[in-house]
Amino acid sequence: MIDRSPAARVADIRSLARPLTTDADLDPLVARARDRRFVAIGEASHGTHDYYDWRSRLTRRLIQEQDVGWIGVEGDWPDCWRIDRWVRGLADQHLDARTLLAGFDRWPTWMWANAEVAEFIDWLRAWNADRPEAAQVGFYGLDVYSLWDSLDRVIGWVGAHAPDALPDAMRAWECFQPYQEDPHRYAWSTRLVPRSCELDVVDLLVEVRQLAASDGDDAFDAAQNAAIAVGAERYYRAMVRTDRESWNIRDIHMADTIDRLTRRHRPAAKGVIWEHNTHVGDARGTPMAGEGMVNVGQLLRERHGDEGVLLVGFAGYRGEVIAGSHWGSPEQRMPVPEARPGSHEDLLHEALHAPALLDFGDDRARTWLSTAAGHRAIGVVYSPQREAGNYVPTIMGRRYDALLWLEETSALTPLHHEGPPDEPEFETEPTGF
Known part of the structure; x- marks a missing residue:
């Protein structure tokens, strides 16, 4: 024993x-x-x-x-x-x-x-x-938090590289517009009304992956930002329902990103x-x-x-x-x-x-x-x-x-102080944290 x-x-x-x-x-x-x-x-x-x-x-x-x-x-x-x-x-x-x-x-x-x-x-x-x-x-x-920044980068890439596809890509942006770049407002609205932007961002991801078939850095960045938009939309909807699901969405997204980086870089x-x-x-x-x-x-x-x-x-x-x-x-x-x-x-x-x-x-x-x-x-x-x-x-x-x-x-040395309080990206944590 x-x-x-x-x-x-x-x-x-x-x-x-x-x-x-x-x-x-x-x-x-x-x-x-x-x-x-x-x-x-x-x-x-x-x-x-x-x-x-x-x-x-x-x-x-x-x-x-x-x-x-x-x-x-x-x-x-x-x-x-x-x-x-x-x-x-x-x-x-x-x-x-x-x-x-x-x-x-x-x-x-x-x-x-x-x-x-x-x-x-x-x-x-x-x-x-x-x-x-x-x-x-x-x-x-x-990480998965950058919903609006990632959407903005995707729209910018589509506009520069595939302008004919821009009207379709803008549907995802327009779906989120009423929530004034506040993911929590969006998340709570989906709890009250069974309407979400999920299909719009999934469609955007599919389209960007087809357009970004090249191996260039800009295309890889666009495809990753489209994947973040999908993950973030799911994360924020889950966040207002159950901590467990949102935690899993976030860590699975990070593990999936690791897999994409592994495939992207030189073998071994x-x-x-x-x-x-x-x-x-x-x-x-x-x-x-x-x-x-x-x-x-x-x-x-x-x-x-x-x-x-x-x-x-x-x-x-x-x-x-x-x-x-x-x-x-x-x-x-x-x-x-x-x-x-x-x-x-x-x-x-x-x-x-x-x-x-x-x-x-x-x-x-x-x-x-x-x-x-x-x-x-x-x-x-x-x-x-x-x-x-x-x-x-x-x-x-x-x-x-x-x-x-x-x-x-000892404590870290921040380069600057936080600005006035705003709406932070809430992070769900496992029990005991």
């Missing part, structure tokens, strides 16, 4: 851990990634410097030492497409990284408009500048995914699966297990974070209190007291890896006074393949 006492779990953690101080300490993880087509790197909050910093360090190592073709992030496609054009020397070369990121204006802007991301994309642009186009690394958004090129732990960590290691929810980490393993998938999580004991007190509110620097007793973070602190890399290896029946406990997840909305709601019951060995542990963390 496995000894699951706290003392046994602490001993197990110590046996797995290696110091994490310099980039060289990532060697075991880089070696594990060598035969993996997909490396998904999480974060335990959307506002912590240390998670972004170590994720960037690991990604740079992978780019320098392995054949990475693209990075997909938990961001909007149109915004990240501008980053991709910039880091590959194709557009906006008169701008610096900080000015480019200042273009992010959808709440929460700090997720991508921050000094940490600016530093990384500066490095990525310099890396790409020394390489032929076929060997460059792309940067793409995986590695994809690196940046998302929150809640998307990266396999849902089957949490109660999410029992509630009928899937996520990107699970879908990657199910769809691409034969190509190799590495899921890397983050965790921290205490520190500071950038977050909002409620949806659409200005960002705040908030304290992150010491982890709750009995949580994974509490056990990691007791065992290690210092940053560490834990490579889970192949034996997932080990004491700590096979025992469920709370695992902290901080989103863009946070209240240090209500910590109990931020712990997701987790079996670490099922959820991740490795974990980066940090004792004390």
